[in-house]
Amino acid sequence: DAKTTQPPSMDCAEGRAANLPCNHSTISGNEYVYWYRQIHSQGPQYIIHGLKNNETNEMASLIITEDRKSSTLILPHATLRDTAVYYCIVRAPYKAAGNKLTFGGGTRVLVKP
């Protein structure tokens, strides 16, 4: 799986959009970008994933650049409960590649009132 690079930390204001960048310059054409978050001492929570097109669900939006070398997770209206470590993960789709998720250091997001 391709390696990802994320800023170690960032702050954002409550009620504002939070834009979390992720670099995955070595991503292959068939690899997906996944985002999870982990609130202190809890299990990681799935947020969203995508391949080429931008994706949106009830939690967030995922914007993937045309060359797929980077992506941005957008939390449209950050709340204090969004304070967490956010992980960007690149993952191959093939069954033979298995289910291994490779977590990096993630971005520690602090939402401030």
Add this chain to the structure above:
Amino acid sequence: DAGVTQSPTHLIKTRGQQVTLRCSPKSGHDTVSWYQQALGQGPQFIFQYYEEEERQRGNFPDRFSGHQFPNYSSELNVNALLLGDSALYLCASNWGGSTDTQYFGPGTRLTVL
């Protein structure tokens, strides 16, 4: 719809002992993966079980073993515990042994004294 459940929540053991952790997958899921998360780090993949067999393994010694039962629940066993085995142990489940999205349980906090 029950999510992934794990037991126990917390556990304290001494060096050299053996421990068994348990996981019940999310309803409709048949594949279970286990991860170890040391304090301040991202989760590390231990192994995956599908159809009651270990399908993929991370870089963990043979002291770490597992089992999957016909009802898809799983156990993680760790023998000859070391201080360094202290961590949050996470179970994740998905459907079909494929690259379907994994959903995580709350974890078991193991402390080795």
